[in-house]
Amino acid sequence: MSGKLYFEDFYIGQRFDSVTSAKVTAVEIKEFGQKYDPQPFHLDEGAGEGSFFGGLAASGWLTAAIVMRLRVQSISVAGGMIGAGVEEMRWTLPVRPGDVIRLKTEVVGVRRSQTRIDYGIVCARSIAYNQCHEMVMRNTVNFLAPVLRLDPR
Amino acid sequence: MSGKLYFEDFYIGQRFDSVTSAKVTAVEIKEFGQKYDPQPFHLDEGAGEGSFFGGLAASGWLTAAIVMRLRVQSISVAGGMIGAGVEEMRWTLPVRPGDVIRLKTEVVGVRRSQTRIDYGIVCARSIAYNQCHEMVMRNTVNFLAPVLRLDPR
Numbered sequence: 023m024s025g026k027l028y029f030e031d032f033y034i035g036q037r038f039d040s041v042t043s044a045k046v047t048a049v050e051i052k053e054f055g056q057k058y059d060p061q062p063f064h065l066d067e068g069a070g071e072g073s074f075f076g077g078l079a080a081s082g083w084l085t086a087a088i089v090m091r092l093r094v095q096s097i098s099v100a101g102g103m104i105g106a107g108v109e110e111m112r113w114t115l116p117v118r119p120g121d122v123i124r125l126k127t128e129v130v131g132v133r134r135s136q137t138r139i140d141y142g143i144v145c146a147r148s149i150a151y152n153q154c155h156e157m158v159m160r161n162t163v164n165f166l167a168p169v170l171r172l173d174p175r
Numbered sequence: 176m177s178g179k180l181y182f183e184d185f186y187i188g189q190r191f192d193s194v195t196s197a198k199v200t201a202v203e204i205k206e207f208g209q210k211y212d213p214q215p216f217h218l219d220e221g222a223g224e225g226s227f228f229g230g231l232a233a234s235g236w237l238t239a240a241i242v243m244r245l246r247v248q249s250i251s252v253a254g255g256m257i258g259a260g261v262e263e264m265r266w267t268l269p270v271r272p273g274d275v276i277r278l279k280t281e282v283v284g285v286r287r288s289q290t291r292i293d294y295g296i297v298c299a300r301s302i303a304y305n306q307c308h309e310m311v312m313r314n315t316v317n318f319l320a321p322v323l324r325l326d327p328r
Binding site: 054057058059062063083084087088090101102103104109112113161166 | 207210212213215216227228235236237239240241243244248254255256257258259262263264265266319
């Protein structure tokens with residue numbers, strides 16, 4: 023889909039596949055872990071082996087950040103994709119060094135904003151898969167989309 | 176609170192204040208934006224001024240990552256804080272360069288895992304504040320905590 027999307031362009035059931043995939047490296051896992059989730063299983067292969075994860079694993083918040091990038095790249099909202107909250111997020115499998123993540127997103131709700139008459143709220147469910155087609159994360163998020171034609175009220 | 180916490184140590188109403196605060200810089204906002212949320216208002220002051228945010232603003236996913244670090248530093252779970260999902264997350268005010276973020280977390284639920292008898296699930300609500308004591312983000316997350324004493328069943 024080309025061009026910038028306004029609220030009127032979104033509809034329930036609409037699907038967006040990620041236009042790129044993201045390869046996750048051990049370096050990225052450790053860098054993100056050191057900055058934002060400094061726990062042994064996100065920092066060191068050896069420590070990861072003795073942990074719940076049985077090896078080095080990405081912080082779930084790194085996976086969530088990668089998912090945001092894949093979503094931004096695949097859904098071009100006029101004025102930008104402005105988050106209006108997360109309804110649910112689940113990490114269903116660890117993300118490991120070398121994993122390649124891609125995303126499928128479906129619109130599950132559209133409604134006008136109660137507080138900003140010039141915006142609507144799009145609710146979208148994203149599922150992130152690894153290279154083995156296994157779901158590693160899902161989330162349901164709301165984002166704003168500007169209304170193209172304001173109705174007289 | 177010192178020592179590593181097991182499932183039995185958690186109770187509804189228990190509170191944890193962040194042991195440190197986090198100062199957010201323009202450099203960090205732009206670096207995170209370039210990597211994970213490449214939109215003009217997260218990358219450039221001038222572009223931010225013409226946007227919904229009226230200035231450079233942190234990606235909500237950067238704020239969420241900072242919140243994770245503050246939570247990990249303030250709640251020391253035996254074996255590490257392993258996320259079991261997010262129930263809700265809201266970004267209530269933009270986070271700007273120079274903002275100083277601190278966190279208050281309250282336990283709102285404790286239950287044994289249905290699938291792993293050696294773990295319990297702690298549900299915690301965190302509120303992130305800036306230096307003006309304004310709420311910038313809240314989220315409700317689940318994390319695993321190992322059971323210290325397994326009951327005979």
